[in-house]
Amino acid sequence: MRRANSQGILRQDLLWHLKEGTRVRQAVEEDRCLLCQSQRVNRAGLCEGCAANLTDEEWEVAKEWIEERRR
Numbered sequence: 692m693r694r695a696n697s698q699g700i701l702r703q704d705l706l707w708h709l710k711e712g713t714r715v716r717q718a719v720e721e722d723r724c725l726l727c728q729s730q731r732v733n734r735a736g737l738c739e740g741c742a743a744n745l746t747d748e749e750w751e752v753a754k755e756w757i758e759e760r761r762r
């Protein structure tokens with residue numbers, strides 16, 4: 692299996708990735724947090740700990756994933 696894209700992303704790039712979506716879908720599929728690689732991620736590809744530390748702007752986009760307005 693190709694694992695080249697399975698590293699966590701940089702915190703500063705999170706908003707961009709949330710909007711772009713490719714890595715979010717991948718994180719959900721692999722059940723690996725976008726930021727810290729933990730398991731048990733939500734629909735935005737984030738674990739509970741990372742999801743609790745989003746900025747307002749990031750949360751607005753993450754919420755669209757969680758509520759399935761993005762997919």
Ligand SMILES: [Zn+2]
Pocket residue numbers: 724725726727728729737738739740741742
């Ligand atoms: Zn995490």
